[in-house]
Amino acid sequence: MGGDMTERNKPVQAHVGYDVIIRMAIANLRFKGFRSAITLTGVVIGIGSIYFLISFGIGVQQLVQGQVIGNQSINTVDISPSNSAIISLSQDNMDQIGAVSNVNDLTGVYMLASQVTLDGSSVDLVAYGVQNTYMKLSNLTIEAGAALSESGEDEIIINTSLLEALGVREFKTVIGKDIKVKLVIQDKTVEKDMNVIGVVNSGAGSEIFVSQNVFRDAGVENYTQAKAVVDDRERVSDVRRSIESMGYETTSPIDTLDQINEVFRVFNIVLIGLGSTGMVIAILGMINTLTVSLLERTREIALMITIGARPKDMKRLFTVEAMILSGFGGVIGILVATLGGLSVDLFLNRMASGRGVTESFTIFAISPLLILGTLVFIIGMGAAVSYLPARRAAKIDPMKALRQE
Amino acid sequence: MTKPEPLIEVKNVSKSFQTPGGAVEVLRNVNFEIPEGSFTIIYGPSGSGKSTLLNLLIGLDAPTSGKVTYAGKDLYAMDKNERAYFRAHTLGMVQQADHWVKSLNVLENVALPLYFSGLDSDKAREGAELSLKRVGMEPHAHKKPMVLSGGEQQRVAMARALVNHPTYITADEPTGNLDSHNGDQLIRLLKDLNVNYKRTIVLVTHNLEYLSVGDQLILIEDGVATETKNTDVSVITNRLLADTKKRIDGWRYDRKK
Secondary structure (H helix, E strand, C coil): CCHHHHCCCCCCCCCCCHHHHHHHHHHHHHHCHHHHHHHHHHHHHHHHHHHHHHHHHHHHHHHHHHHHHCCCCCCEEEEEECCCCCCCECHHHHHHHHHCCCEEEEEEEEEEEEEEEECCEEEEEEEEEECHHHHHHCCCCEEEECCCCCCCCCEEEEEHHHHHHHCCCCHHHHCCCEEEEEEEECCEEEEEEEEEEEEECCCCCCEEEEEHHHHHHCCCCCECEEEEEECCHHHHHHHHHHHHCCCEEEECHHHHHHHHHHHHHHHHHHHHHHHHHHHHHHHHHHHHHHHHHHHHCHHHHHHHHHCCCCHHHHHHHHHHHHHHHHHHHHHHHHHHHHHHHHHHHHHHHHHHHHCCCCCCCCCCCCCHHHHHHHHHHHHHHHHHHHHHHHHHHHCCCHHHHHHCC | CCCCCEEEEEEEEEEEEEECCEEEEEEEEEEEEEECCCEEEEECCCCCCHHHHHHHHCCCCCCCEEEEEECCEEHHHCCHHHHHHHHHHHEEEECCCCCCCCCCCHHHHHHHHHHHCCCCHHHHHHHHHHHHHHCCCHHHCCCCHHHCCHHHHHHHHHHHHHCCCCCEEEEECCCCCCCHHHHHHHHHHHHHHHHHHCCEEEEEECCHHHHHHCCEEEEEECCEEEEECHHHHHHHHHHHHHHHHHHHHHHHHHHHC
16 A cells, blocks of 8 residues: 555656647636637738738739749759850850759840841841740740741741831731841841741840751851759759850849849848738737736636646646647647638639630749748747746746635 | 544644734644544634634744644655645645636636646646536536636536545635525535545534534634534534624624723
């Protein structure tokens, strides 16, 4: 009988199971149902609003990235000579650039001022001597007609801006038509009749795309620009450094992307700041609830310690209560914010399609990383908010508490 | 006849509390033993230090000086968790009514000592149900304890005290809120546990009616403990009656002034 304890004189290992702690925590939250519901609502609003705003920030960022970068491969580097009188993009130099490690693909492009004439009207524009790879890498998709063939020296692709300048509305009507092209190469002018085989949408300026052979036959030796494809996004800056050390200038969509990201970093911080107001109120609500609960239950805690609970069990009880409030509130908050975002997206898409926008878009991103981050935040918040009340619960002196009857 | 082994030993125990007016000594050099299987009653007037002494005996409140041992082991040489383990596994406490976790129902309140012993919630509730059956309170298992009458609450408190099959049972003024019928029943149950199940019982009371039930009586007066046999009841009663009279007269005298 009395030896019961001496057999177990080692420090105690028997834990109060978490099933018990959770049961007791839920019982208490339900017992104070109205208060728990109010606190929970605060957490839902706090987490929901911050999640809503961040998902908006990410969504808009992705939308802008998509619009600016488009389908352009992020791993490309545009190369041009910094001083074409000294360094040129000759075939030899191109071979050198192609040999830079991590460069997967390299394509040169000729660019010249030129003039085209169709049905009597003339337009000044830029002519590109390209390969199909270049068209692909530059995200130039054919709107009508076909791509340039390998040996198609008389073939020409024109862009929609040029057609607008020429007053052509129906793109398809120009396919198959002959067009007069005047290329000004150094001191001589080359004139050629070419057959329109395709139309692309390449930007606001008038542009034409012809086979590189047209330029070579006219005696142009060096490319004006080149585009390199790097096999790994992480290597882009290394490749750029190598190419720049050869005397070229380089640009990359990553520059634009970095700028976009920089702007959105600030934008997102502002959104987080706005959302934090609600979060701070929610946190204060939780602290208030837990503190009041602690004060109300001082005697109950004393009673439980008296009949064998360890102080750390009481600490756990409060931590679990806070976790339930923040976890439950947080998950509902994420769900509500996601549903809210989806509804706004649906509404905006409906409105846009009513005004003739055919492409659907998303303004509120559903990002697994954001969900994960929010969940981690929720857990951290629960732990942080419960820290002080839980510590106080563990420090309650049962004698003093029970004497206060 | 050999003297039974002492289960609890109180050696040179003093306890004082700090108050704004200075230290107040509640217990002064208290010495006694509680034999295993005995029924000990600690009694004395209100405010004499009975409850303080009981708290020392169950590892809740450390003495200012002196030692309290249980089965030879110094209770206050253990850390808080070990003492919690001791209470959860060895001790059954019958408290005054309204000592409840209000959010839990009767069944779960009774299951608390088993929860704290590390049992999972299903097993603990099974144990609690059996214990409630023993005191005839199982029909009220799913009610909140606060809705029960004083007598019913006391029976539930008994069920909770016995749920972990303690070898050592303490009761602090358990009859305080009960009518004489319920009070008698409770004391009868404690006596039954003592006689038939060899449990060691420590009862704290200021109610002199039950003194004859104990086989060891400890009178606490102004922090001083005097051990007596239950045959000395008449002597003790006379002394207490005289003290009470003195106190009441003193109060009247003060009023006149």
